[in-house]
Amino acid sequence: MNIDVRLATAQDRSLIEEFYVREGKNFQQLIQHSAATPVGASSETMFVIAVIRGMVVAALKLDIAKDPSLGRIGFIRHFEIEDDLEETDLGTKMLKKTIELAHEKSLRALEAAFDVSRADLFDLYNESGFREERKEVYLRKDFRPGFFD
Numbered sequence: 001m002n003i004d005v006r007l008a009t010a011q012d013r014s015l016i017e018e019f020y021v022r023e024g025k026n027f028q029q030l031i032q033h034s035a036a037t038p039v040g041a042s043s044e045t046m047f048v049i050a051v052i053r054g055m056v057v058a059a060l061k062l063d064i065a066k067d068p069s070l071g072r073i074g075f076i077r078h079f080e081i082e083d084d085l086e087e088t089d090l091g092t093k094m095l096k097k098t099i100e101l102a103h104e105k106s107l108r109a110l111e112a113a114f115d116v117s118r119a120d121l122f123d124l125y126n127e128s129g130f131r132e133e134r135k136e137v138y139l140r141k142d143f144r145p146g147f148f149d
Contacts, residue, residue, distance in 0.1 A: 001052060003090060005097045008047040012056070016047055019056035023080045030061060030078050043072075044105075048098050050081075050090055057082040058090055062098060064105065074102050076112040079121060086120065095128045 008016060017027040031045070043064055050058035060079035067073050076098060081090055102110050112130060114121045 003057070003093070004051045005058075005090075005093045006049065006051070007097075007101060008049045008059075012047070012049060012051075015051070015054075015056045016049060016059055019049075019059055019082075020078070020080065022082075025078065025080065046101075048094055048101065050085075050094060057085055058094055060094055060098065062101065064107065067108070071108040072106065073109040073111060074098075074105075074107045076110060077114070079112070079114060091121075091124045092128065095124065099128070 020027040020030065043066065045061065045063050048060050048062060049056050058081040061077045063075045063077065064072055065075065079091075079094070081094075099110065110130070111133070112121075112125050
């Protein structure tokens with residue numbers, strides 16, 4: 001099976017949106033959040049995709065921002081792979097392409113953010129040379145019930 005792993009172009013937008021919808025994600029929300037990274041506003045946002053016969057089967061979002069202490073760094077988010085391809089080396093190929101892009105763009109580091117329930121991604125990142133930098137927990141205290149509670 002010939003899988004093309006590459007940087008997405010503007011012409012790929014509808015294919016990427018279709019992929020994220022199949023994965024149960026709201027693509028419009030994903031791109032609206034591109035302005036925010038852990039260190040501030042993103043200066044560039046791009047997607048790395050895997051395509052088979054004109055269909056996106058894997059995608060990840062890469063935001064680039066400037067960390068005051070390090071310089072330009074990349075933030076990987078929303079990394080998804082079609083269920084039938086999760087047990088292949090596609091995830092490794094996607095990360096290799098992202099690391100190539102990071103070198104081309106002279107980034108000082110890459111960081112990845114994902115849901116704690118995604119042990120598969122944790123293992124993939126570890127195997128690709130990422131190390132656990134810190135653990136973050138998001139907590140919320142609600143003060144009043146919603147309309148339908």
